[in-house]
Amino acid sequence: MTTGGADLVRMPGAGRLPADTATVTGRNLRRLVRVPTLIAFATAQPVMFVLLFTYAWGGAIHPPGVTTYIDYALPGIWVLAIAFGASQTGVAIADDLTTGMIDRFRALPMARAAVLAGRVTADAVRNLFVLVLMTGVAYAIGFRFHAGPAAALTAIGLALAVGVAFSWIFALLGLLVRDPESAGIGGLLAVIPLIFTSSTFVPVATFPGWLQAFAKVNPITVTVDALRALCLGGPTSAYVWHALAWIGVLLAVAIPAAVIRYRPAVGRQRPA
Amino acid sequence: MTEQPAIETLGLVKRFGATTALSGVDLRVPAGAVLGLLGPNGAGKTTAVRILTTLIRPDGGHARVTGLDVVRQAGAVRRAIGLSGQFAAVDGYLTGRENLVMIGRLSGLRRVAAKRRAADLLELFDLTDRAGRTVRTYSGGMRRRLDVAAALVAAPAVLVLDEPTTGLDPRARLGLWRLLGELTARGTTVLLTTQYLEEADRLADQIVVLDRGQVIATGTAEQLKNRVGGGRLELRTRPGDDPALLAAAMTGLGSATPTVDADAGLVVVPVADGPGVLPDVAARLAAAGLRVSDLALRRPSLDDVFLALTGRPTTTPFVGSSR
Structure with missing residues (x-):
């Protein structure tokens, strides 16, 4: 009998988080591949960033210590692309709230953090693709890693870790604003000032003094400096530890806040 | 066990800020029965559904599903219920089959069981030939059928349907009624909310009329209609x-x-x-x-029943109440 359930094999209830996260990750990756505009933007935007910043700004900006601007700029462009991508996570979470998808998940006996963790994991997969794509394009126009393959791989890993922290923050934002359009605008509002007041495109030494003070503690500066050190060579460990500490702090705040918010954000939603 | 009601609420109260969505609602649905929760927009139907499906907590009173408390045993309640909410909450970018397999996996089914279950339900809900298409391409009726199928994936003891046919064209509505009729004939306990007396009439054994967060009448469709006088x-x-x-x-x-x-x-x-x-x-x-x-x-419509019970047509905007 079709509605009977005695023959259905259930998994044990405890320890569901990895399996449920994998299921939700699969859902988000499928969506990414199937929304034609999404995949076009996800591919074209990072490539455009690499080409635009290299050819439009590269002639004007000559940071010390590099011979080509792309060597200086690529680590920053990685972070820019990852931050823009992560802002879409807020949109997606807010969208799931408004369409009732999160209600459906909430009424299932699944691990509570899995909806968010699955989204973040899918973002990390997308980010890996974007990082490799951007680096490939950059290579074609003259970018080179100067500190060897181990440092290069560490750089990619660190960039992915930054992406995870951003995704959790934007997931929290999506849960807080609950409206997809607001989440999109709010996400960019958060990203753009942080990017431009960091070492992403230019050395912070060129900023006025008061802005330098902020720029030096801006987590984007810290992260970009660590990535740059891993790409260009020279002493890296202080930068990397500093970046990891920031990532740790962001995760320690954003993950519990988002997971806690996940429940009441749904609870507060008024019946339609 | 057999005497325990599938759904039981006692003095259920829920407030949203200054408005009271439910003010002391008692419900009792015996196992295998179909209860129609009937009322106009803003009567508190969806609030009751959201409490019973653990989505929100009541401010007062108790609610039990298969004997489990919806607040203290929320996890166990989620294993006992299937919810089809007011919006067809299926992922438009997944195929029909992928949606059902995903819900099955998240309900705790192993991969093989989830796939088999999805295939069975697609067949039952007449969606097999579109199972491999993304849900975006589905009609409203197909989406809704998939949504109800998703609620059934884990073979829940209690199925909760919140306005299952709202927004459907008459043909799709009739199709869904026929399917739900088959389901209820198999003995699944169902709580169904609706704005249409005809729908409650067609599907429910017992009807509870809700208005401004209170139960104003209980009975079979026939009993309610007799109060209106044919x-x-x-x-x-x-x-x-x-x-x-x-x-x-x-x-x-x-x-x-x-x-x-x-x-x-x-x-x-x-x-x-x-x-x-x-x-x-x-x-x-x-x-x-x-x-x-x-x-x-x-035939007596909900409006007629409602007018007879409250002296007020359903179309009256309920200023400051419910929602």
């Missing part, structure tokens, strides 16, 4: 004809005197017997040599 026959004169003549010809036909709306050329006759009066109507028209431009037999 249906009514509406006859419209041809332009230029005198509706008074028509009314005179119909006097004595129904359970009360015909009323005349001269401007609209409309004669309304309350009738308890429904279609049974039609031969008599035809005979009276022929005998009087009258013709009509329109003839309609109206």
Whole structure:
């Protein structure tokens, strides 16, 4: 009998988080591949960033210590692309709230953090693709890693870790604003000032003094400096530890806040 | 075990800020029964559903599903229920099959069981030939069927359907009614909310009428309709004809005197017997040599029931209440 359930094999209830996260990750990756505009933007935007910043700004900006601007700029462009991508996570979470998808998940006996963790994991997969794509394009126009393959791989890993922290923050934002359009605008509002007041495109030494003070503690500066050190060579460990500490702090705040918010954000939603 | 109700609420209260969505609601649904929760927009139906499905906490009272408390044993309640909410909450970018497998996996089914279950439900809900297409390409009726199928994936003891046919065209509505009728015939306990008496009539064993967060009537569809006093026959004169003549010809036909709306050329006759009066109507028209431009037999609608119970039509905006 079709509605009977005695023959259905259930998994044990405890320890569901990895399996449920994998299921939700699969859902988000499928969506990414199937929304034609999404995949076009996800591919074209990072490539455009690499080409635009290299050819439009590269002639004007000559940071010390590099011979080509792309060597200086690529680590920053990685972070820019990852931050823009992560802002879409807020949109997606807010969208799931408004369409009732999160209600459906909430009424299932699944691990509570899995909806968010699955989204973040899918973002990390997308980010890996974007990082490799951007680096490939950059290579074609003259970018080179100067500190060897181990440092290069560490750089990619660190960039992915930054992406995870951003995704959790934007997931929290999506849960807080609950409206997809607001989440999109709010996400960019958060990203753009942080990017431009960091070492992403230019050395912070060129900023006025008061802005330098902020720029030096801006987590984007810290992260970009660590990535740059891993790409260009020279002493890296202080930068990397500093970046990891920031990532740790962001995760320690954003993950519990988002997971806690996940429940009441749904609870507060008024019946339609 | 058999005597334990599948759903039981006692004095359920829920407030949203200054508004009270539920003010002391008692419900009892025996296992295997179908309860229709009937009421206009903002009556508190969805709030009751959201409490029973662990989505929100009540501010007062108790709710139990298969004997489990929806607050203290929320996790166990989620294993016992299937929810099809007011929006068809299926992922448009996944295929029908992928949606069901995903819900199955998240309900705790192992991969093979989830796939088999998805295939069975797609078959049952007549979606097999579109199973590999993304849900974006589905019609509203297909989406809704998939949504109900998703609620059934884990073979829940209690199925909760929040306005399952809202927004569907009449044909899709009839199709879903037929499917839900088959399901309920198999003994699944169902809580169904609806704005349509006809829907509750068709699917529910027992109906609870909710208004402004309170239960205002309970009974079978028949009992509720009897409180309204059956249906009514509406006859419209041809332009230029005198509706008074028509009314005179119909006097004595129904359970009360015909009323005349001269401007609209409309004669309304309350009738308890429904279609049974039609031969008599035809005979009276022929005998009087009258013709009509329109003839309609109206069953009591939710509006009629509601008006009879509250003295207030359902279309009245409920200022400051519910929602």
